[in-house]
Amino acid sequence: MVKIRPMDDRVVIEVLEAEQTTAGGIVLPDSAQEKPQRGKVTAIGAGKLGKDGDRLPMTLKVGDEVMFGKYSGSDVEVDGHEFKIMRENEILLRFDR
Amino acid sequence: MVKIRPMDDRVVIEVLEAEQTTAGGIVLPDSAQEKPQRGKVTAIGAGKLGKDGDRLPMTLKVGDEVMFGKYSGSDVEVDGHEFKIMRENEILLRFDR
Amino acid sequence: MVKIRPMDDRVVIEVLEAEQTTAGGIVLPDSAQEKPQRGKVTAIGAGKLGKDGDRLPMTLKVGDEVMFGKYSGSDVEVDGHEFKIMRENEILLRFDR
Amino acid sequence: MVKIRPMDDRVVIEVLEAEQTTAGGIVLPDSAQEKPQRGKVTAIGAGKLGKDGDRLPMTLKVGDEVMFGKYSGSDVEVDGHEFKIMRENEILLRFDR
Amino acid sequence: MVKIRPMDDRVVIEVLEAEQTTAGGIVLPDSAQEKPQRGKVTAIGAGKLGKDGDRLPMTLKVGDEVMFGKYSGSDVEVDGHEFKIMRENEILLRFDR
Amino acid sequence: MVKIRPMDDRVVIEVLEAEQTTAGGIVLPDSAQEKPQRGKVTAIGAGKLGKDGDRLPMTLKVGDEVMFGKYSGSDVEVDGHEFKIMRENEILLRFDR
Amino acid sequence: MVKIRPMDDRVVIEVLEAEQTTAGGIVLPDSAQEKPQRGKVTAIGAGKLGKDGDRLPMTLKVGDEVMFGKYSGSDVEVDGHEFKIMRENEILLRFDR
Numbered sequence: 001m002v003k004i005r006p007m008d009d010r011v012v013i014e015v016l017e018a019e020q021t022t023a024g025g026i027v028l029p030d031s032a033q034e035k036p037q038r039g040k041v042t043a044i045g046a047g048k049l050g051k052d053g054d055r056l057p058m059t060l061k062v063g064d065e066v067m068f069g070k071y072s073g074s075d076v077e078v079d080g081h082e083f084k085i086m087r088e089n090e091i092l093l094r095f096d097r
Numbered sequence: 098m099v100k101i102r103p104m105d106d107r108v109v110i111e112v113l114e115a116e117q118t119t120a121g122g123i124v125l126p127d128s129a130q131e132k133p134q135r136g137k138v139t140a141i142g143a144g145k146l147g148k149d150g151d152r153l154p155m156t157l158k159v160g161d162e163v164m165f166g167k168y169s170g171s172d173v174e175v176d177g178h179e180f181k182i183m184r185e186n187e188i189l190l191r192f193d194r
Numbered sequence: 195m196v197k198i199r200p201m202d203d204r205v206v207i208e209v210l211e212a213e214q215t216t217a218g219g220i221v222l223p224d225s226a227q228e229k230p231q232r233g234k235v236t237a238i239g240a241g242k243l244g245k246d247g248d249r250l251p252m253t254l255k256v257g258d259e260v261m262f263g264k265y266s267g268s269d270v271e272v273d274g275h276e277f278k279i280m281r282e283n284e285i286l287l288r289f290d291r
Numbered sequence: 292m293v294k295i296r297p298m299d300d301r302v303v304i305e306v307l308e309a310e311q312t313t314a315g316g317i318v319l320p321d322s323a324q325e326k327p328q329r330g331k332v333t334a335i336g337a338g339k340l341g342k343d344g345d346r347l348p349m350t351l352k353v354g355d356e357v358m359f360g361k362y363s364g365s366d367v368e369v370d371g372h373e374f375k376i377m378r379e380n381e382i383l384l385r386f387d388r
Numbered sequence: 389m390v391k392i393r394p395m396d397d398r399v400v401i402e403v404l405e406a407e408q409t410t411a412g413g414i415v416l417p418d419s420a421q422e423k424p425q426r427g428k429v430t431a432i433g434a435g436k437l438g439k440d441g442d443r444l445p446m447t448l449k450v451g452d453e454v455m456f457g458k459y460s461g462s463d464v465e466v467d468g469h470e471f472k473i474m475r476e477n478e479i480l481l482r483f484d485r
Numbered sequence: 486m487v488k489i490r491p492m493d494d495r496v497v498i499e500v501l502e503a504e505q506t507t508a509g510g511i512v513l514p515d516s517a518q519e520k521p522q523r524g525k526v527t528a529i530g531a532g533k534l535g536k537d538g539d540r541l542p543m544t545l546k547v548g549d550e551v552m553f554g555k556y557s558g559s560d561v562e563v564d565g566h567e568f569k570i571m572r573e574n575e576i577l578l579r580f581d582r
Numbered sequence: 583m584v585k586i587r588p589m590d591d592r593v594v595i596e597v598l599e600a601e602q603t604t605a606g607g608i609v610l611p612d613s614a615q616e617k618p619q620r621g622k623v624t625a626i627g628a629g630k631l632g633k634d635g636d637r638l639p640m641t642l643k644v645g646d647e648v649m650f651g652k653y654s655g656s657d658v659e660v661d662g663h664e665f666k667i668m669r670e671n672e673i674l675l676r677f678d679r
Contacts (some may be wrong), residue, residue: 004676004677005676005677005678007641007648008671019675037117043675046641050149050150051148051632056151067173074618075618076649077104085618085674088104091104092104092182093107093140093173095100096100096102113216133269133279147245153247161199186202189268190201191198192196192198192199193197229367230366245342248344251344253298263365283298286297286365287295287296287297287298287303287376288298289296291292307405324393326462327462341439348441350396357395360462379395380395380437382462383395383399383462383473384393385392403517407573423559423562424559424560438537444538446535447492447493447531452491462565464508476492477492477493480491480495480559481489481492481495481570483488483489516643517621520658520659521657521658536633539635542635544628552667554656574590576589578586578587578594578625578658
């Protein structure tokens with residue numbers, strides 16, 4: 001895959017299908033369409049620019065499974081695959097590694 | 098239950114039914130539908146990211162009973178159970194431990 | 195009464211009836227319906243979270259009589275009693291202790 | 292009069308009638324209805340809470356005559372008298388002491 | 389004239405008529421009605437309150453000629469004269485002293 | 486020309502006609518009417534007031550050619566000439582000196 | 583090409599056509615019209631002005647390929663070529679160098 005680097009504290013997320021039953025046993029029924037979505041982090045930024053020019057550390061790692069609001073972030077297409085890109089602070093939760 | 102970790106200063110809350118009489122003796126009648134809701138904290142984040150990259154401490158602990166505005170936060174479903182997720186500063190009050 | 199702890203710099207207030215003549219001799223006529231309301235502080239938070247993780251001190255104490263905007267805060271019911279909960283900086287004034 | 296203490300940097304003001312000719316010779320005609328109003332400071336707060344928990348000093352003193360926007364602040368009634376309460380930074384100017 | 393003291397970083401300005409040709413040779417035609425207005429500073433505040441409780445210095449001095457947006461500030465009447473009062477940072481420019 | 490001093494970090498700009506071919510060879514066609522405009526800096530402020538009362542340095546110098554959003558800033562007339570005045574951070578770019 | 587210098591943390595970007603297959607193998611189909619766009623950085627600013635008057639470092643370099651929201655930034659024309667100009671923090675991601 002083309003290597004991409006999200007800017008600042010952004011993360012790139014591969015959306016996991018709502019119908020899918022995950023390894024963790026989570027089932028999201030049809031009525032969940034307006035609910036937060038689940039995805040997998042595929043790339044992370046260097047962190048938010050602090051006021052002294054340093055980068056604040058990221059919490060997420062590549063491979064983390066997360067949930068985020070259905071309308072959060074922007075759709076991007078890289079190598080014909082669809083991803084979401086959003087700032088880390090828009091992510092609601094991650095599943096334990 | 099699947100282990101989840103709310104991001105930043107978010108907390109995951111199991112909503113307690115409004116009709117229920119709680120151990121603490123609180124009764125929330127039907128007319129309370131538009132009023133703040135009661136719930137139990139089931140997971141907490143690592144804290145808000147301070148400007149120096151540290152995490153500010155959380156006030157709430159897992160197991161705390163709290164009240165929050167009816168329209169605060171997002172609905173998430175984990176393992177077929179419905180939860181609320183919101184930032185700690187949207188929580189109005191907690192009942193004494 | 196069930197012990198409650200408002201979060202951050204919030205205060206819980208028992209609303210005093212507008213028609214009532216108070217010990218301090220204050221009379222709030224019917225035409226005052228849209229005007230700030232009077233109440234008594236029944237619980238206070240630990241204070242607003244400062245940027246270093248400390249809590250800024252509260253000004254109000256339990257028992258203080260205060261005035262606040264009619265539309266400030268949220269209604270909460272605890273033990274069948276109605277209260278208002280709002281942030282301390284929404285309180286307009288307190289009567290001398 | 293009942294002793295009141297405005298919260299933070301708020302001030303309580305007794306509104307002076309627009310028709311009145313003041314000691315300072317100021318006349319505010321009928322056409323001035325939408326214009327800033329004149330009043331007398333009757334109580335002041337302890338000052339705005341600084342980020343270190345200290346109180347920033349107030350500029351106004353009890354007795355100062357001031358002007359403020361007609362729609363600034365809230366109406367409060369104490370002891371049957373009508374007052375305005377607003378934050379000090381909403382006050383436009385004061386007349387020399 | 390009655391002595392007035394603008395609060396914070398506010399300045400009181402005597403509006404100069406748009407038709408007037410100034411000493412500096414500036415002519416503002418009728419079509420300039422919606423354009424910034426010219427005026428003369430007649431009183432200045434002590435400066436904006438800094439976060440340590442000190443006052444930040446003012447740039448303008450009494451007597452300065454300035455331009456400001458037509459809809460900036462509030463109209464005040466003192467001693468039967470009309471003035472504008474606004475914060476210093478709403479002033480667009482001053483003419484050289 | 487009358488000497489003017491923009492306040493804070495404002496700059497005064499003489500708008501260059503869109504039809505004009507500049508020394509730098511830039512041509513802005515009719516269809517560019519809604520696009521950023523080009524201009525020449527004719528006066529600059531002392532810089533934005535820092536939180537310690539100092540002035541942050543300006544990037545632009547008198548004589549710089551710049552581009553700015555068509556709807557940025559205010560129109561001012563000085564000595565019968567039309568200028569734009571806006572804050573430096575509304576300027577999009579400058580051409581190399 | 584005329585040398586330009588974006589102000590603050592702005593970057594000038596040459597938009598790459600959506601239909602184009604890039605060296606990196608990215609294909610953006612017609613249905614991607616509302617999606618983030620790809621471009622090449624052609625000029626960068628000196629960085630955002632820090633609160634001490636210093637410039638915070640830029641992340642992007644001239645030549646970087648980036649993605650940005652379709653409606654981000656402003657269109658500018660320099661030497662008859664169309665560019666986008668926007669602040670660095672509006673850039674979503676860059677492709678690896």
